[in-house]
Amino acid sequence: MSASRDRILARLRASQPAQPLPTPVLDAHYTPRARNEGVRERLARFRTGIESFHAEVHVSSEAGWPALLGRLCAEKGVGTLMYGADTPAGRQLQPSAFPATVLRPWAGTVEELKADLFHRVDAGFTQTLGAIAETGTLIVWPSEAEPRTLSLVPPIHFALLDARNIHPTFFDALRAGNWASGLPTNTLLISGPSKTADIQQTLAYGAHGPKELVVIVINAEGEVQ
Amino acid sequence: MSAPHATSAAASSSKGDARPIAFVSAQALRERMHDAVNDPHLRKSFRGAMDFLMAKRAAQFPDEAELDSLRTLSEGIRQYSLSRLPDLLEQLEANLTRNGVQVHWAADADEANAIMLGIARRHAAKTIVKGKSMVSEEIEFNHAMHDAGVDALESDMGEYIVQLAGEKPSHIIMPAIHKTKEQIATLFAEKVPGVSYTDNVDTLIQIGRQVLREKFEQADIGLSGVNFAVAETGTLCLVENEGNGRMCTTVPRVHMAITGIEKVVEKLEHVAPLYSILTRSATGQAISTYFNMISGPRKPGEKDGPEEVHLILLDNGRSQAYADEQLRKTLQCIRCGACMNHCPVYTRIGGLAYGTTYPGPIGKIVSPHMMGLEQTHLLPTVSTLCGACGEVCPVRIPIPELLVRLRGEAQSKPHDNPVMVGQGAGYSPLASFVWRTWARIYARPGNYRIFSWLASRFRALTPSRQSGWTAARTPLTPAPRRLRDMVRDRQ
Numbered sequence: 001m002s003a004s005r006d007r008i009l010a011r012l013r014a015s016q017p018a019q020p021l022p023t024p025v026l027d028a029h030y031t032p033r034a035r036n037e038g039v040r041e042r043l044a045r046f047r048t049g050i051e052s053f054h055a056e057v058h059v060s061s062e063a064g065w066p067a068l069l070g071r072l073c074a075e076k077g078v079g080t081l082m083y084g085a086d087t088p089a090g091r092q093l094q095p096s097a098f099p100a101t102v103l104r105p106w107a108g109t110v111e112e113l114k115a116d117l118f119h120r121v122d123a124g125f126t127q128t129l130g131a132i133a134e135t136g137t138l139i140v141w142p143s144e145a146e147p148r149t150l151s152l153v154p155p156i157h158f159a160l161l162d163a164r165n166i167h168p169t170f171f172d173a174l175r176a177g178n179w180a181s182g183l184p185t186n187t188l189l190i191s192g193p194s195k196t197a198d199i200q201q202t203l204a205y206g207a208h209g210p211k212e213l214v215v216i217v218i219n220a221e222g223e224v225q
Numbered sequence: 226m227s228a229p230h231a232t233s234a235a236a237s238s239s240k241g242d243a244r245p246i247a248f249v250s251a252q253a254l255r256e257r258m259h260d261a262v263n264d265p266h267l268r269k270s271f272r273g274a275m276d277f278l279m280a281k282r283a284a285q286f287p288d289e290a291e292l293d294s295l296r297t298l299s300e301g302i303r304q305y306s307l308s309r310l311p312d313l314l315e316q317l318e319a320n321l322t323r324n325g326v327q328v329h330w331a332a333d334a335d336e337a338n339a340i341m342l343g344i345a346r347r348h349a350a351k352t353i354v355k356g357k358s359m360v361s362e363e364i365e366f367n368h369a370m371h372d373a374g375v376d377a378l379e380s381d382m383g384e385y386i387v388q389l390a391g392e393k394p395s396h397i398i399m400p401a402i403h404k405t406k407e408q409i410a411t412l413f414a415e416k417v418p419g420v421s422y423t424d425n426v427d428t429l430i431q432i433g434r435q436v437l438r439e440k441f442e443q444a445d446i447g448l449s450g451v452n453f454a455v456a457e458t459g460t461l462c463l464v465e466n467e468g469n470g471r472m473c474t475t476v477p478r479v480h481m482a483i484t485g486i487e488k489v490v491e492k493l494e495h496v497a498p499l500y501s502i503l504t505r506s507a508t509g510q511a512i513s514t515y516f517n518m519i520s521g522p523r524k525p526g527e528k529d530g531p532e533e534v535h536l537i538l539l540d541n542g543r544s545q546a547y548a549d550e551q552l553r554k555t556l557q558c559i560r561c562g563a564c565m566n567h568c569p570v571y572t573r574i575g576g577l578a579y580g581t582t583y584p585g586p587i588g589k590i591v592s593p594h595m596m597g598l599e600q601t602h603l604l605p606t607v608s609t610l611c612g613a614c615g616e617v618c619p620v621r622i623p624i625p626e627l628l629v630r631l632r633g634e635a636q637s638k639p640h641d642n643p644v645m646v647g648q649g650a651g652y653s654p655l656a657s658f659v660w661r662t663w664a665r666i667y668a669r670p671g672n673y674r675i676f677s678w679l680a681s682r683f684r685a686l687t688p689s690r691q692s693g694w695t696a697a698r699t700p701l702t703p704a705p706r707r708l709r710d711m712v713r714d715r716q
Binding site for chain 1: 273274277278294295298301302304305308309310311312314315324329330331332336380381382383386399400401402404405406409426427429430431433434437438441442457458460466467468469471472475476478486491492493494495497498500501508511512513514515516517518519520521522523524526527528529530538540544547548549
């Protein structure tokens with residue numbers, strides 16, 4: 001342990017208040033914000049939010065979404081779609097639904113894939129853990145099967161969202177999922193495609209990350225889990 | 226480049242790194258402010274940008290009661306975290322270490338740079354690609370790396386533009402806010418190979434994207450700041466819109482994060498209100514595009530992410546602010562920049578005139594701790610004390626109150642037991658004598674009666690030139706008759 005560490009901590013301890021202040025209570029602020037609403041209302045709020053951030057939202061079904069993804073890829077001219085094969089959603093993707101697109105499962109490490117990922121993959125597909133209605137935000141937990149860069153490097157990000165997993169607020173999402181008990185190495189909230197307003201406050205999309213974010217929603221009529 | 230910054234920032238090297246701004250003297254600070262006020266382009270850029278940001282912020286808080294509740298909560302979380310700061314830092318260190326993150330402590334800028342240079346050397350790194358980090362600006366990281374032969378490249382669009390121009394950020398959230406798109410178009414045409422002049426903003430951004438994507442792909446190390454560090458989980462949270470922060474913390478084999486020791490919170494749920502009030506106060510966004518929470522390096526079996534993650538915890542004067550109960554409130558700051566967006570002085574002189582890494586109201590209360598009052602004793606006086614900064618601060622830092630306190634620290638007679646380095650650096654025996662005399666007159670009715678009688682009797686002797694006052698105003702002259710006398714006549 002470094003000398004600076006000990007000195008900094010000693011200095012702070014010397015002037016630390018004898019009694020810490022009371023622990024902040026967040027519930028009073030958030031309880032009224034978690035409206036008593038059904039999946040449809042939550043989805044509507046999520047949709048309004050994320051569309052205002054320039055994302056595209058399509059409603060589909062458990063059975064129909066792979067075909068919709070195939071059609072959207074064809075419409076957008078996606079030559080290669082990369083995805084994680086070893087996931088519930090990934091196992092449903094069959095080449096027959098993708099007439100105009102090569103389906104490429106992620107294989108290997110990013111170092112082995114980097115050149116392709118940066119230059120030859122047109123879109124990435126990931127599942128989501130859920131979403132946040134208040135702000136129009138996707139929750140993405142990358143994993144061994146769906147690495148971090150899949151939702152970052154390709155110019156288009158397709159995300160699959162089960163509407164039953166939409167939470168009223170960020171606070172509700174992390175409380176409900178007990179995130180504090182253990183997070184993956186990387187946890188992401190994503191609200192729209194990458195953007196910047198750094199030149200004269202003019203909004204431009206596609207700064208460094210995806211230029212397009214396309215959300216496919218399933219179970220839009222379902223019960224809240 | 227506009228005139229006021231030319232002296233300090235024009236010296237750009239072939240690598241496009243700005244020389245550090247050695248803090249400017251009192252006289253130079255006055256000149257810089259004078260030049261900035263008289264630069265119509267600069268005035269227009271900042272006025273327009275600040276009006277835009279103020280309107281966007283206001284639109285995010287339509288419900289006064291909700292704003293009030295959120296501010297109270299956010300202030301409470303920050304004050305609670307600070308009340309347990311040393312415990313939380315140890316908890317953060319323990320949990321980050323458990324997660325596989327290497328934690329380093331730095332007392333000052335030199336130590337922080339040395340630690341990061343050591344990491345770069347160990348990996349034989351040639352290029353470090355940077356996400357936006359004001360703490361890296363604070364320690365002049367780019368300059369230190371340049372001296373050591375390592376390329377440090379900014380990747381936030383605004384920071385990239387500012388680095389290309391050999392300048393410094395003029396705003397903590399929007400670094401290139403002082404530049405027009407025409408200036409940026411000219412800059413790109415001059416500095417980016419193969420680019421011809423275009424002032425189409427989308428095209429300019431795509432040019433930046435192309436250049437920087439190559440860097441993300443090749444860089445050996447990525448550097449980032451930290452918005453919130455969560456002690457209970459060992460998590461570093463980053464707020465951004467562009468995706469460059471995610472690139473820097475995901476693609477290179479090594480990620481170094483640097484942050485001030487004050488950024489730690491205890492519980493993961495504490496970041497929810499702070500994140501919400503941060504983006505709404507800063508740029509008037511309900512939420513940023515990305516919230517990137519990093520809890521460790523790549524695990525066995527994972528296919529991407531850095532193999533090493535380092536966190537550098539920087540003091541650099543923060544523990545001095547911590548030692549005093551009132552000054553400790555400075556450390557509540559979440560770096561949203563709302564205080565500068567609403568500041569009448571910042572709006573008129575822009576961010577570069579201050580000559581400090583952090584400009585505007587927050588810069589005036591934080592820089593004296595980082596740099597000492599010898600260099601910064603004039604800064605707390607660059608204010609009208611109008612109170613706008615305190616009114617918009619999402620964590621209710623009493624900025625005007627702290628400015629008055631710092632004026633006192635700077636201008637009081639030097640004494641043996643100062644709470645701040647450089648206490649008394651702005652002390653003037655003459656000014657002190659004048660004010661003490663003034664106080665003796667105004668605090669005692671008998672003295673005041675004699676003084677006002679003399680002043681009205683000898684009013685013809687009042688000098689017509691009264692230093693700064695008469696530069697733009699008519700001289701102050703006592704009235705021919707005192708109020709006291711006029712009242713007596715009417716009775």
